[in-house]
Amino acid sequence: xxxxxSDLEKNFQEVEPGLTDREAIEEANRCxxxxxxxxxxxxxxxxxxxxxxxKIASGNLKGSAKTIMLSNPVGASCARVCPTEELCEGACVxxxxxxxxxxxxxxxYATDWAIRNEEVLFEAGKKNGKTVAVVxxxxxxxxxxRELARMGYxxxxxxxxxxxxxxxxxxxxxxxxxxxxxxxxxxxxKGLGVQIRxxxxxxxxxxxxxxxxxxxxxxxxxxxxxxxxxxIEGEDLDGVYDAIEFIKETKTNPLTDxxxxxxxxxxxxxxxxxxxxxxxxxxxxxxVKILYRRTKEEMTAYDFEYEFAKxxxxxxxxxxxxxxxxxxxxGKVTHIECVRMKLGxxxxxxxxxxxxxxxxxxxxxxxxxxxxxxxxxxxxxxxxFGLEHDDGVVKVNPENYQTSNQKVFxxxxxxxxKGQGExxxxxxxxxxxxxxxxxxQYLTKAVSETA
Amino acid sequence: MADLSINLxxxxxxxxxxxxxxxxxNSGYQVQRAFEAGWGGAVWKTLGEPILNVSSRFAAVxxxxxxxxxxxxxxxxxxxxxxxxxxxxxxxxxxxxxxAVVASLMVEPKREKxxxxxxxxxxxxVDGLELNFGCPHGMAERGMGSASGQVPELVEKQTYWVxxxxxxxxxxxxTPNITDITATAEAAVQGGADxxxxxxxxxxxxxxxxxxxxxxxHVSGKGAHGGYCGPAVKPIALNMVAECARHPxxxxxxxxxxxxxxxxxxxxxxLMGATGVQVCTAVMHHGFRIIEDMIEGLNHYLDExxxxxxxxxxxxxxxxxxxxxxxxLNYKVVARxxxxxxxxxxxxxxxxxxxxxxxxxxxxxENGKEYLKVREEDCVGCNxxxxxxxxxxxxxxxxxxxxxxxxxxxxxxxxxxxxNSCNVDVK
Numbered sequence: 047x048x049x050x051x052s053d054l055e056k057n058f059q060e061v062e063p064g065l066t067d068r069e070a071i072e073e074a075n076r077c078x079x080x081x082x083x084x085x086x087x088x089x090x091x092x093x094x095x096x097x098x099x100x101k102i103a104s105g106n107l108k109g110s111a112k113t114i115m116l117s118n119p120v121g122a123s124c125a126r127v128c129p130t131e132e133l134c135e136g137a138c139v140x141x142x143x144x145x146x147x148x149x150x151x152x153x154x155y156a157t158d159w160a161i162r163n164e165e166v167l168f169e170a171g172k173k174n175g176k177t178v179a180v181v182x183x184x185x186x187x188x189x190x191x192r193e194l195a196r197m198g199y200x201x202x203x204x205x206x207x208x209x210x211x212x213x214x215x216x217x218x219x220x221x222x223x224x225x226x227x228x229x230x231x232x233x234x235x236k237g238l239g240v241q242i243r244x245x246x247x248x249x250x251x252x253x254x255x256x257x258x259x260x261x262x263x264x265x266x267x268x269x270x271x272x273x274x275x276x277x278i279e280g281e282d283l284d285g286v287y288d289a290i291e292f293i294k295e296t297k298t299n300p301l302t303d304x305x306x307x308x309x310x311x312x313x314x315x316x317x318x319x320x321x322x323x324x325x326x327x328x329x330x331x332x333x334v335k336i337l338y339r340r341t342k343e344e345m346t347a348y349d350f351e352y353e354f355a356k357x358x359x360x361x362x363x364x365x366x367x368x369x370x371x372x373x374x375x376x377g378k379v380t381h382i383e384c385v386r387m388k389l390g391x392x393x394x395x396x397x398x399x400x401x402x403x404x405x406x407x408x409x410x411x412x413x414x415x416x417x418x419x420x421x422x423x424x425x426x427x428x429x430x431f432g433l434e435h436d437d438g439v440v441k442v443n444p445e446n447y448q449t450s451n452q453k454v455f456x457x458x459x460x461x462x463x464k465g466q467g468e469x470x471x472x473x474x475x476x477x478x479x480x481x482x483x484x485x486x487q488y489l490t491k492a493v494s495e496t497a
Numbered sequence: 498m499a500d501l502s503i504n505l506x507x508x509x510x511x512x513x514x515x516x517x518x519x520x521x522x523n524s525g526y527q528v529q530r531a532f533e534a535g536w537g538g539a540v541w542k543t544l545g546e547p548i549l550n551v552s553s554r555f556a557a558v559x560x561x562x563x564x565x566x567x568x569x570x571x572x573x574x575x576x577x578x579x580x581x582x583x584x585x586x587x588x589x590x591x592x593x594x595x596x597a598v599v600a601s602l603m604v605e606p607k608r609e610k611x612x613x614x615x616x617x618x619x620x621x622x623v624d625g626l627e628l629n630f631g632c633p634h635g636m637a638e639r640g641m642g643s644a645s646g647q648v649p650e651l652v653e654k655q656t657y658w659v660x661x662x663x664x665x666x667x668x669x670x671x672t673p674n675i676t677d678i679t680a681t682a683e684a685a686v687q688g689g690a691d692x693x694x695x696x697x698x699x700x701x702x703x704x705x706x707x708x709x710x711x712x713x714x715h716v717s718g719k720g721a722h723g724g725y726c727g728p729a730v731k732p733i734a735l736n737m738v739a740e741c742a743r744h745p746x747x748x749x750x751x752x753x754x755x756x757x758x759x760x761x762x763x764x765x766x767x768l769m770g771a772t773g774v775q776v777c778t779a780v781m782h783h784g785f786r787i788i789e790d791m792i793e794g795l796n797h798y799l800d801e802x803x804x805x806x807x808x809x810x811x812x813x814x815x816x817x818x819x820x821x822x823x824x825x826l827n828y829k830v831v832a833r834x835x836x837x838x839x840x841x842x843x844x845x846x847x848x849x850x851x852x853x854x855x856x857x858x859x860x861x862x863e864n865g866k867e868y869l870k871v872r873e874e875d876c877v878g879c880n881x882x883x884x885x886x887x888x889x890x891x892x893x894x895x896x897x898x899x900x901x902x903x904x905x906x907x908x909x910x911x912x913x914x915x916x917n918s919c920n921v922d923v924k
Contacts, residue, residue, distance in 0.1 A: 068889055075563065079783055097789065104759040106794035 049330040054301045057328035058220045061354075062126070065148070070155040074103040077147045080139055085149060088137035090476045091118040095134055099152055111160035112167045114153055119192040119479070120185045120231050122157035123214040124472045125150050126223050129348040133472070161230045170238040171198035176489050179204060179261040181248045181427075184212020185471045186458025187267035188235050189478025190485075194265075195238035197486050203240060204257075206247040208298075210235075212269055213471060216294040219321045221328065225297055254430040258453065263485045266431065266440065266449070267478060269459040270421035276313065280371030281417075285379030289314070289322035289418035296325055306330035308413040311382055313337050313368055315345040319418035320352065323360040326416065334360045335410075339367035339387050339400040365389075367400065369407060371415055383409045424460065439463040446484035447477060453488075457481040499799035500806040501792065503537070505772040506666040506691040506750045508625040510597035512537035513763060513807055514791050517754050517775035518601035518627060518670075520572065521785070525585030529592060534785040535792055538597030540694075540775060541586060543574035543629045544618065545603040545641070550576050556703035556714040556723070567729035568778045569701045571714070571721055573635045574603055579617070587621040598622075599668065602659075603629040603641050606651055611658040625665045627752075628656065628690075630681070631672035631697020633724045643672035643697065649684035656688025666691040668752060671737075673730075674700050678737045679744045686747055693741065694752035694775065696734045698724025727778040731756030735769055742770025742815045758787075760794030767807065768814035822907040827899045830878035832857075832871045838891040841867060845882035845892060853881045873897070 065073065077099040085095040094113055101110035114121040130136070130150040138146035160167065176199050180187045183205035191201045209215050211228035236242060248254060248268075257264050273288040275281060289312065310326040312319050315338035326334045336355070338345060341364045345352065356362075365387040372381040386406035389398035423438025434441045434450035440461050442448060447455045457477035462469045501512040515538035516522050516531055523542045531539060550573055560566035575582060590598045600618040604610040615626060630646030637644040645651045652669065659667050669685035671678055673696035682693050700722045704713035712720025734755020741747045753771030757763055758779035766774050779787055799807060834845070834857075846869055849857045856875035861867055871882075883892040904912075 068887075081784060081786075097786075100783075100787070101790050101794070104790050104794055105761055106790055106797060108797045109790060109793040112793075 049303065049306050051301060051303060054303065054329060058296065058301065060126075060224055061221045062151075064158055065151050065155045070102055070152060073148055073152055074099050076140075077103075077152075078139065084137040084139060085134040085147075088133045089117075090133070090470065090472045091121075091124075091479070092476075093117040093121065093134075093153075095149055098156060099147065099149070102152060102156055107156055107159040108163075108165055108167075110156035111165060114156055115160075115167050115234065118472065118475050119189040119235065120214060120228075120471060120475050121153060122161060122227050122231055123185070123218075123223055124475065125154035125157055126227065127214075127218055128470070128472050129350065131350065132348070157227075161227065166237050167234060168192070168196060168238060170195045173200065174198035176200065176262045177202070177260070178263045178265060178485060179257040180265040180267060181257070182212065182265075182267040182269055182458070182460075183207075183210030183232070183242055183244075184267060184269050184458060184474065185214060186269070186460075186474035186478040186481075187212070187265060188231060189475040190265045190267060190455075190457060190482045191240045191478075192235045192238060193479050193482035194485065195235070195240050197482070199486075201240045202261075203235075203242045204246045204248050204252065205242055205244045208244055210242050210244060216297055217290060217318070217321075219293055219325050220297055221324075222321075249427045249430050254427065254432075258431070258451070262453070262489055264431075264454045265478075265481055265485070266428075266433070266454055266456040266460055267458045267474075267481075268424050268427060270462075271424050272422050273318075273417045273419060274422045276368060276417055276419065278368055278370055280373055280379070283371055283373040283379045283415075284377050285373075285413055286371060286415045287322075287417065289318050289416050290421065292416055293318070293321050293325055296329070301329065303330060305414065307332050309411060310334045310414040310416060311337050311368075311410065311412050312416045312418055314418035314420070315340075315347055315362070316418060316420070317347050317351050319416075320347045320355045320360075322416040322418050323355055324358045326414070327358045327360060331414070334358075335363055336360055337363050337366045337368060337384060339365065340389065340397065341365060344397045365400065367402065368415070372409070379413060379415055380411065381409050382412050382415060383407055421459075428460075436463065446487070447481040448484060448488070455481040455485055455488075499796055499804060500808075501537075501795060501799075502806075503773045503808060505597075505752060506625070506668070508538070508597050508599065508666050508668075508692075510537035510773065511595055512792055512795075513767065513773035514788060515539055515597060515599070515752070515773060515775045516780065517777040518543050518599075518629065519777040519781075520570075521777060521780045523575065524577070525589045528585075528589050528598070531780075531785045531788075532589070532593040532596050535788040536596070536785065538599065538624075538773075539589075540599040540601050540627050541575075541582065541623075543601040543603045543632070544579055544582055544614065545574050545636075546605075547578065548573045548576055548636075551716045553714045553716065557727070558703060558729070560729075565727055565778065565782045567701075567703075567725055568727035568781065569698070569703050569723035569725045571634050571716075571723040574601075574629070574632070579614075583617065583621045586618075586623060590622045590624075597624045599625040599627050601627045601629050601670070603632065603636060605639075605641060606645055606655055608658045608661075611655060612662050615659055615662050619664050623665060625668060625691075626659065626663055627668040627670050627694060628659060629670050629697070630655070630685075631670045631695075633672060633674050633698055633700050634722055643674050646670075646672040646681060646697070647675050649680050652681045653684040653688035656685050656690050660689035668692040668694050670697055670754075671695040672697045673733060673737055673755075679740055679747060682741045682744070682747045686749055690749055692750040692752060692772075693747070694754055695737050695741070696730070696755045698726045699730055699733065701725030726756065728756045728758055731762060735765060738766055738771050739769040739815065739818045742812060743818055760791045760798065763791065763795060764798060764810065767810050768812070769818070770812045770815045772808070772811050820907075822910075823905050825903040825905055826909065827901040827904055829897045829899055830894045831873040831876040831897055832878070832880075832882050833873075833893045833895045834869050834871055834882075835891055835893065836868045836870075838888060839869060840888055840891070841869070842887060843869070844885045844887065845869065848881050848885045853877070853879050857882065 098113040214228035370383040387400040390401040440456040458474035518540040554572040632642030636642040669690040750772040753766035754775040
């Protein structure tokens with residue numbers, strides 16, 4: 047296959063087209079405008095979906111975008127990455143009569159309009175003299191900052207990366223979520239006077255103590271870190287990548303042809319694994335396989351992500367675990383040794399534990415291995431803040447996201463663990479909002495008590 | 498944020514959206530719910546002598562799968578005792594002093610009846626009165642509603658009786674079931690009306706059941722004409738508002754009613770001379786909550802246009818509405834088909850071929866691809882092709898510069914008669 051760089055760039059254009067005006071009007075008018083609609087309840091951020099759709103129908107697109115973004119400060123990104131068939135669209139009453147409304151696409155239509163017209167949708171509240179530091183400028187942090195700024199707080203976001211937006215900016219492939227969408231959401235927050243200090247890593251460039259001393263409250267929304275080590279031989283060979291770094295590379299630097307014609311395996315079967323695999327296909331890899339030690343049933347990727355990967359030609363090898371990565375004399379990956387698995391007794395999390403089948407080892411020829419088996423925790427930072435945690439998962443009061451330090455509130459992936467929340471962008475956004483309201487309550491209560 | 502408040506003949510409300518006198522304004526509970534949602538005013542369901550209602554009462558027509566394109570009802574005025582309504586009006590006004598509460602009234606065409614009800618209603622603190630001379634069904638058979646409203650003398654006389662005692666502004670609500678609504682509108686003005694509102698509902702029979710051969714709706718196998726409203730009647734209402742607005746002797750404010758479902762509809766009515774609008778069917782379909790989008794949409798519209806107050810748009814399009822004889826005969830538009838956007842459904846072709854002026858050609862380009870082209874010299878600029886075209890931007894109606902200066906039919910006739918009279922002089 048002879049792929050030029052411009053071909054690759056085309057591959058990274060957004061896959062799903064937006065609705066045309068006509069499609070949007072027709073679809074918006076198909077919405078029943080239910081009262082107390084189930085789609086609203088199915089949305090973690092509680093967007094008034096019938097209202098925003100009605101506003102598309104009436105031609106009030108600014109109002110439509112406002113309704114969306116009011117409930118969800120990263121609503122433009124969520125229009126693209128939410129598992130809508132499991133959320134709003136899955137709850138649509140028309141599932142029982144005809145077919146559900148394309149809520150995600152209508153949401154994208156309205157927010158795209160606002161992006162195109164450079165609309166500023168919200169205003170900062172009257173300054174109340176209180177300050178809040180937000181650590182991490184991803185969906186949860188932005189969401190908390192936006193709500194705090196609307197309530198009159200002076201907010202500073204500390205962002206380790208060059209740009210804010212977190213997962214939406216760096217971690218979701220461009221052909222699903224272009225960076226400009228995330229940047230618009232960041233700019234909406236900046237527009238409220240929120241200061242975003244990028245390239246500033248808390249714990250290195252500024253200490254946790256400084257934040258605790260200088261601000262009235264702190265939002266810890268640092269998400270998660272790198273992909274952990276597989277713990278097998280050959281992991282440091284040339285050609286082994288961290289999926290998150292790999293995807294980030296495609297969103298920050300010009301695309302390269304280094305994967306053209308290569309054989310790639312991705313270890314893991316979550317949404318990041320899918321992104322790593324489809325990215326590889328679009329970078330010109332000849333063959334891309336996803337290796338997963340369990341089966342399709344235990345896979346954590348959304349169904350639509352799985353379908354998307356299959357459409358892209360990604361192969362899945364279930365019940366297959368890597369055992370060793372083999373390289374040549376130059377330290378380049380040439381093979382991967384795998385072992386077949388079978389499912390044993392259920393784990394603590396209820397999923398059946400994969401057990402190697404003895405003697406089933408086999409070797410595949412590969413050039414690239416992409417690890418996507420989860421993410422590590424920002425343990426050092428959590429410890430620097432002195433917060434109670436459970437294996438790196440910050441413990442919070444589920445009522446108000448308050449941590450063991452009463453002036454620190456945590457939200458988003460930093461508190462995500464099995465059984466505590468969901469690792470969706472939309473959930474992070476909601477937690478950010480709720481953490482902001484909790485801080486407001488905490489700080490106003492403190493005022494009334496001292497007064 | 499623009500100023501959305503209006504002042505209609507002295508009746509003030511924080512926004513131009515009122516609920517029309519109809520089922521949604523039947524009780525204090527409902528009107529207060531509406532005010533909580535943001536409605537600027539409400540015209541209470543018509544008060545009068547107690548009546549009896551029938552069941553069933555409503556019907557609607559769907560159009561191409563969309564429900565409630567048009568709606569009709571055979572419900573009469575309020576069926577609740579006057580004292581109950583008055584008590585609830587008082588409570589509602591007390592709770593929402595900034596909203597307009599207008600009482601709709603209908604009594605027999607007798608002077609003392611009008612005097613009595615006006616006094617009782619004004620005693621509880623309404624902001625204005627609306628005389629229901631429009632309701633076309635039921636009450637009309639008893640000489641009230643549209644039966645009064647179709648006779649200019651009765652409109653004038655009853656308005657006059659009301660004005661003899663009324664302390665608050667009087668709005669006269671007109672029926673569209675008349676050849677020329679300006680005749681009754683003028684009669685209302687003659688009688689001293691402070692404002693007029695239109696339209697009430699249009700006589701209608703919604704359908705006949707193909708299996709039972711019953712009317713829709715029917716009451717135990719029998720039907721009677723109802724009052725038609727909803728989006729389908731908007732063009733009729735808009736014309737009547739515009740005709741009154743441009744009439745030199747109808748110089749009172751107009752409250753626009755008829756098929757208004759969105760902020761855009763409201764803008765159109767206001768541009769055509771309405772000082773505010775009244776809404777019913779859209780609320781019956783979706784609930785009071787539609788007001789949020791109406792207010793927000795209107796606000797964004799005004800902001801975008803840089804207009805500070807909604808009152809500034811009232812009547813701004815009236816001067817653009819005239820008699821046919823005032824239209825420029827030399828103005829010309831033609832259709833132009835954008836081949837790159839066209840999806841080749843040939844709808845424009847067949848409508849032009851069979852129903853207009855046969856000026857679209859079906860051609861084939863050098864690659865064998867079919868395309869459509871308008872013969873502009875034969876196109877009369879009727880709009881039909883662009884109306885039936887299903888794709889936005891596929892057909893543009895383009896203005897063609899005229900070789901002649903503008904000339905209306907009236908100017909032309911005047912010129913011809915001038916020539917003729919010149920000829921006479923010469924002879």
